[in-house]
Every structure is written in C-alpha cells, then in structure tokens.
Amino acid sequence: MPIQTEAQFTEVYRAHYEDLLRFVRRRAHPMNVDDIVGETFLTAWRRRSELPEDPRPWLFRTARNAMLNANRGMRRRSALVVYIQQSPDTAAARVTPDVSHQVDSRLELGAAWQELAAADQEVLALHVWEELSARDAAKVLGCTRAAYAMRLTRAKRRLAARLTTDTTDTTVSPALALTR
Template sequence: MPIETKAQFTDVYRAHYEDVLRFVRRRAHPMNVDDIVGETFLTAWRRRRELPENPRPWLFGTARMVMLNAHRGMRRQSALVVHIQQTTETGSHARALDTTAQVDSRMDLVAAWKELLPADQEVLALHVWEGLAAKDAAKVLGCTRAAYAMRLTRARRRLAGRLTASTASPVLAPTH
C-alpha cells in the first residue's frame, strides 16, 4: 500500500494512532510514550512507500523497535555512569574503599548524572565515553573547540556540584 499523498498518510495516521498509542502505553514508561509514538509515525512517513496493505502490525513492530532502541540508549547511559566512576577512581585512594562505599559512590554518581541536562550529559559522554579530543567533539556538536571546552568545563562543574564532596574532586580534574 504505497502512500503517495499527505492525505493518504493522514488517513493511515487517524486509523491507527489510537491503537499504536495503546500498544506503547502498555509497554513503555509514561514519560516516553509520546516520543515513541511520534518516532513510530515519523518512521512510517519516511517509509510511506513501503508500508504494507495492513500497516497496523508494521506500526506495532516499528514502535517495538523504537522502544528497544530507547532501552538500549538508557543502558548505554547507565554504562557511561559506571565508566565515569571507574575513570575517576583510577590511580586514587578509591581502591581502598570497601564495597559498600563504592556502591554508595556509584549510586551518588548515577543520581547526579540523571539530574544533569541532556546537553551536559552529551558533552561529558563525548569526552569520557567516546574519548574524543576537544576539536573532534566540537565538530560533533557543531561548535568551536573553545565553545566545547567551555561547555565541558561547565558540565563538569554541574556534575561535581551534584556529587558528594568525596566524589566531586576527581571529576573536576582538568584534561587538556
């Protein structure tokens, strides 16, 4: 059922929106539902010429893939938090901490990470997780190296401000 016109797509959207919405509501966190449904129909629009005669199962499958991608992104974000914690502990006295203290420290870091704005998370992720040099990270963000360096400095400060005093100082260590 190739869709050639905006009106045809609107008909498909109206016919299946509520079903897709219910499908996603049963499976996703309420805060993510609108984004997932929107991404599902955006994908349908982009692939409108490939939609099957009955697009409902295809839409459900696409919504499922969008949810899986979002879940993978959340897992990567959690892994990044652990990675940041591990890199801040390298070469420090943190190895001497007992297991309970390490868990508490990581929980503090996870909580602090979640409080950051997405822009700060992105800047820190490019630096810590992707290991990009400032000039390369600046290209990714579409800004100058100086602007990236300033954003990174500010993101570090905001993260450090959310951490306890015992975990804040390694994060602030400057890297050039």
C-alpha cells in the first residue's frame, strides 16, 4: 500500500495512532512515549512508499526498535551515573539510592510479570494487550509465525508456573485466563 499523498498518510496516522500510543505507553518510560511515537510516524512518512497493506504490525515493530534504542541510551546514562556515584571524588558516592520502594508487590500478577524475562513479557503483551494475530505478532518480533507461537506457549507456561508457586489462591482472574 504505497502512500502517495499527505491525505493517505493522515488516514493511516488517524487509524493507528491510538493503538501505537497504547503499545508504546505499556513498554516505554513515560518521558520517552511521545518521542517514540513521533519517531515511528516520522519513519513511516519517510518510508511511506514501502508500507505494507496492513501497516499496524510494521508500526509496532518500528516503535519497538525505537524503544530498544531509547533503552540502550538510558542504560548508558545510568551506567554513567553509577560510575560517577562510585567515584571517590564525588559527594554522590556517599548517597545510596533506596530502590526497594520501586518494587510493587501489591498484585501477584504484577510480581509474577516482573519475574518474567523481557522476551516473555513482550510476547504475552503482543497477545493479550495488543490482541495481534500470531502472524502480525511474528512480524513485530521479526520471526516466523511458528516461532512466535512457540514463544507464546512457553511464556504462558512460565507465567503460570510463577503464579502457582507464588500464590495459594486458586481463583483465576479473567486477565489470567488468557495466559493459562
């Protein structure tokens, strides 16, 4: 579906903006959401003649790549902060941040989710939150449909295992029913 006019691009933008925004909000640091969405649509505009018939998986994959780039940048900045804090020449070296307040263990699912590897979280999120078909989710991840299906099955098993070991309650919420 090569886009040749600004009106056609505007139509794609309006059709997919909200979905893309939700996709990015669930995965990116809040400070980076607008930049990532904007960068994704800028890339779509630049490559408008190459967009597939259904651009949604392409947009998600492009946003995912932008998020990975943003995360690498954040890790580099964090590493610099750690390096500075460990330097004996700085007053910051005497300050130890309390990271325990960042752990949110109020919900068992949240705790189990956090224990999952990032790859498992991504596969489950594409299935449950984005409601992508296996074919479209595979496009987002850059793998085959069969590989995605296997990853999804394994991720569901790992999440279910964490939930059964962490809880004594046998009731299953509707959200969890999708993942078991």
